[in-house]
Amino acid sequence: MTESVSAYASLYPLITYYLNRLNDWGLCFRKCKVCGRIFLAKSQRYGLCGDKCRKKQALQNKREFDERARKNNYDLLYKNECQNWRNKINKAKKTEGFPADRLEEMLTAFEAFKKEALQRKKAVKERTANPKEFTDWLYQQSDIILRLSEKSS
Numbered sequence: 001m002t003e004s005v006s007a008y009a010s011l012y013p014l015i016t017y018y019l020n021r022l023n024d025w026g027l028c029f030r031k032c033k034v035c036g037r038i039f040l041a042k043s044q045r046y047g048l049c050g051d052k053c054r055k056k057q058a059l060q061n062k063r064e065f066d067e068r069a070r071k072n073n074y075d076l077l078y079k080n081e082c083q084n085w086r087n088k089i090n091k092a093k094k095t096e097g098f099p100a101d102r103l104e105e106m107l108t109a110f111e112a113f114k115k116e117a118l119q120r121k122k123a124v125k126e127r128t129a130n131p132k133e134f135t136d137w138l139y140q141q142s143d144i145i146l147r148l149s150e151k152s153s
């Protein structure tokens with residue numbers, strides 16, 4: 001028992017060395033939100049280990065969005081989507097080292113999103129556009145803010 005403990009203890013300097021190196025290279029350990037695997041990421045912002053899990057997550061997001069669309073009317077869906085954008089922007093604001101120019105990009109995109117959404121919402125109200133068109137468009141917009149909040153630097 002004592003021997004095995006000292007065997008591990010002798011590894012500590014090695015482990016410390018590699019953890020410091022990872023830190024120097026700007027890498028950190030993250031747990032994938034989809035498959036639960038531990039992976040090395042360039043920043044704390046990364047929550048998915050690779051393309052396969054990113055696709056799975058996107059599919060899941062689309063399903064949840066459609067589910068909400070069924071339950072809510074388009075007006076409520078728009079409000080939910082606005083909240084989604086605000087949440088992503090607030091999270092970016094709180095993230096240490098989040099690029100300021102990208103945050104600026106997110107805020108500009110949010111203004112453009114709201115402006116166009118109000119026009120489209122008005123068109124649905126006046127029956128010159130159908131609600132499905134509007135909710136499909138809303139979903140595509142949520143991809144924009146997602147990409148801006150996760151895009152690699």
Ligand SMILES: [Zn+2]
Pocket residue numbers: 032033034035036037048049050053
């Ligand atoms: Zn994964």
